[in-house]
Amino acid sequence: MSNINTTNSVNTSNAGVHPETAYRQKTAWVYLLNLIFYFIPLWFMRDDWARVAVSLLLILPFLYGYFWAYKSSAVQGKYPIALMLVTASVATIFTSGSISFFSFAGFFIGFFYSLRSAIISLILISIWLWLLNYMIGYEAYYFPLYGMLITFVVGLLGVVEHNNERIRRQQRQSNDEIANLATALERERIARDLHDIMGHNLSSIALKAQLAEKLLEAGELAVAKQHLQELADIARNSLTEIRQTVSNYKHKGLQDTVNQLCGLLRQKEIEVHLEGKLPPLTPLQESQLGLMLTELVNNMLKHSQASQCVWCFNTLDKHLVVNLSDNANAKTIKEGNGLKGIRERVSLLGGEFSYHINDGYHFSISLPLEAEQVSEPNTDNDTEQP
Template sequence: MTLLPLIAEAGRQVQPRIGRPGAFAAVIVALTLLTLTGMLLPALWYELFVRSEPGRVALAVAATAAICATYGRLLWLNLRRRTAPAHRIGLAALTVACWGLPPVMGAEVGWGNLLMFPAGLIAVVLPLRQAVAVTGVATVLTPGYGVLLGLPPLTVLYELFGVPVAAFSGYVTVWMYHIVQELRRARAELARSAVGEERLRFARDLHDVLGHSLQAVALRAEVAERYLERDPGRVRKELTEIQAMAREAVGDVREIVRGYRATSLRTELDGMSAVLQAAGIRCRRPEISPRLPAHVHEPLGRVAREAATNVLRHSTATWCLITVWADDDRMWLEISNDGAGPGRRAPGGAPHRPGSGLTGLAERIAAAGGEFTAGPVGDGTFRVAAAVPLLPARGPAGKGRT
């Protein structure tokens, strides 16, 4: 199983489903308005079924609808990050309506609850510092106004503590909504990043495998063509090698797709020396200890594969020297050849420039905790050197030795 299905499966199992931002904001506004309307239900009940005066009923319904509509509009716009200076005018108008209606309708029958309504929007509409100051003033003025209206002592005490709580609740509601949306965007960005990394890994693997394999196939085909009329036996041998390389390349591609491809340094060096020798480049593979730590095969094997491809494609080398050794804490692979003269050119006659292969190798070795260098070292010699730790990044104590 590759990384992409794992990411999707983990997302289905761990992440909760979060609605679209607009739907989420609409739910918050609807629940808030439902709460506010519930606070006014006793007053509306009194006007509708006790007093039953058409003029007062119409005023009560119209005022409640206007207050809830203004409150919901301001909350919605600020949830959607559409804050504007004009919203302060809306908050002031809402405050005038909420503080002006109780003396007209009678604060003692439930309309006094309107005094706390504007507090929930203070920290939503105003900047934080201004909201703190206004909340402090409202905490003092609201109970004082309630005393002037003749509200019961318990109601006045409730308003004394309810105003700062309502202001804080409004602030937390908007803040949490924005946090959820930022987390949603961050999760989407992480998913895109994971997909990008998986594509990059897949591209590197294809480059490493097919670049080397196709170059080797092309070389064997050139050798077969060279001996086509002089040595039929050699041609048959080269064709057999081409068939084996093609089958191996197909198998490697299938393993890459499955995400299970394992690289062996010994195998890579065997293939590298065989291909270079077939191209007329002197090359001898060093002996590799069977006790070589398993985790070094993948990065160093890819270095060997990329180096072989570059020697065949970009150099005029006559010899290639491969050295493998270990120091106190690292395993080293060094590959040198004499094909880095000033006249070296890439296929097609263009001056050689470092390709994506060496860049990808540097990233892989760095990810493994090692170091990587590649470049000419003078006298027409090009050197590639890579080192990886003998101990895995999170392995048990102790050092593996070659």
């Protein structure tokens, strides 16, 4: 009985619903397994078919209130909670399993409202359970005692889940703010680099062009030719610097891919450990390796159900060796289109791809490096940063 939509607006369809909210609404069915405690008493009174039939019919309004609460905000939550409490009270006349209904209502009370309001509401429900027990005349006091205990415990679970949901919401907001800040800083860096590269050069080009024009008007052809040659040299140097700057931006693409993939795994509550550094790679190596790592991460999210993974980047014998392993409950690997695609990409780069199972899935990619790539490691691409 966790994971509820706490947004202020209600959306009754999946259109426009946040993916996490849609997923939580789908998993709402899972927590209905707790209704088994509602059906157990019905089994023992199955000879009284009328009471059993009415008890089963009362499940319908309860389910309506339950899913209504799942899609409600804190302001609107009182209405489905009231429906569940009324249904539970009526069901108590026919079966003591109505305690299960009360527990669901207690969870939503703990989830939607403050701790003080939740405790007061749970106390009032407890008093109501005693009154129901007195009016209906259940033997002993098992009904109110068990009802109080279960409702309080589940209500406190609702409070805990509310706090967890608030923390997750704050983390998402923080991640969004960090991403926006990183984007702004990257834009500022690009603007600053372009200004530093082109500002002085363009000024020099403008001055040289004006000076050459005046020299031509004055008939100083030799001097004007010299300045025009210098102007051409400045333009060529500027073009070279621009190309080098763009190449450096592209070179950071793989590191950004690694950062994004690690962030995606951590959002799915998978612990990520990074070891080693990325050496300088060619644009083709970067693009292909990024696609291969993306495919392996997607497979991990879809199939492995891991809670921890390790990425290791090593430079051995003029080869970049990338090892990716996790702690999943590994099964036999069936090579599909994804792994076949990785093998084809590695073959294109003249490397090797292998995998095995040993307390999890283990994948290894080996790519040959040129002499310059091995002798000049790029310290900016330290994979321990994400």
